[in-house]
Amino acid sequence: AQKITQTQPGMFVQEKEAVTLDCTYDTSDPSYGLFWYKQPSSGEMIFLIYQGSYDQQNATEGRYSLNFQKARKSANLVISASQLGDSAMYFCAMRFNTNAGKSTFGDGTTLTVKP
Amino acid sequence: DTAVSQTPKYLVTQMGNDKSIKCEQNLGHDTMYWYKQDSKKFLKIMFSYNNKELIINETVPNRFSPKSPDKAHLNLHINSLELGDSAVYFCASSQGLLQASGYTFGSGTRLTVV
Numbered sequence: 001a002q003k004i005t006q007t008q009p010g011m012f013v014q015e016k017e018a019v020t021l022d023c024t025y026d027t028s029d030p031s032y033g034l035f036w037y038k039q040p041s042s043g044e045m046i047f048l049i050y051q052g053s054y055d056q057q058n059a060t061e062g063r064y065s066l067n068f069q070k071a072r073k074s075a076n077l078v079i080s081a082s083q084l085g086d087s088a089m090y091f092c093a094m095r096f097n098t099n100a101g102k103s104t105f106g107d108g109t110t111l112t113v114k115p
Numbered sequence: 116d117t118a119v120s121q122t123p124k125y126l127v128t129q130m131g132n133d134k135s136i137k138c139e140q141n142l143g144h145d146t147m148y149w150y151k152q153d154s155k156k157f158l159k160i161m162f163s164y165n166n167k168e169l170i171i172n173e174t175v176p177n178r179f180s181p182k183s184p185d186k187a188h189l190n191l192h193i194n195s196l197e198l199g200d201s202a203v204y205f206c207a208s209s210q211g212l213l214q215a216s217g218y219t220f221g222s223g224t225r226l227t228v229v
Contacts, residue, residue: 101148101165102171
């Protein structure tokens with residue numbers, strides 16, 4: 001069974017510093033996609049970044065990068081130069097070609113950026 | 116122009132009532148979903164439609180009935196509402212079923228059953 005684990009229920013970071021949010025996953029399928037989504041206090045869900053299991057390079061999108069370690073089955077999100085607006089809940093998710101489009105989400109990590 | 120729009124944003128209703136949530140996407144995506152987010156923020160898929168065809172029905176009570184009149188619309192009707200149905204319901208869409216397609220979410224509908 002596919003499973004996503006986010007071990008950090010809450011994280012704090014000082015403004016302008018970098019922070020890493022952990023995500024590990026469990027699957028025997030060699031082909032999958034990994035995603036991070038942000039949910040601010042206003043409630044909407046925002047797609048941040050995608051990493052394919054066969055991608056050779058780590059994905060980057062602006063201040064977001066994904067530290068993908070396939071052998072360890074981890075897909076940590078790194079946010080550089082944290083801003084107050086980064087305070088939100090962050091979800092790691094996994095998707096497979098064989099699963100009819102379904103995504104499995106982790107329990108989320110609440111990030112608080114301190115001024 | 117909102118990519119995935121859900122209405123209403125808030126819904127407060129009494130137990131036993133029937134209610135509907137509407138979702139529309141203007142992204143030209145083939146696949147639409149309903150997800151439920153409970154009070155602990157856990158997200159779980161309920162239904163998925165691809166080109167108007169139901170492809171995922173994830174052990175949801177029969178009181179929940181999705182309907183997709185066309186690729187751009189996916190509605191959710193809930194009969195005989197129960198207290199446990201209180202949650203945030205998200206509509207989402209993606210360009211097909213492939214794993215590389217991220218979701219675009221609607222803003223969510225907060226349903227409160229009293």
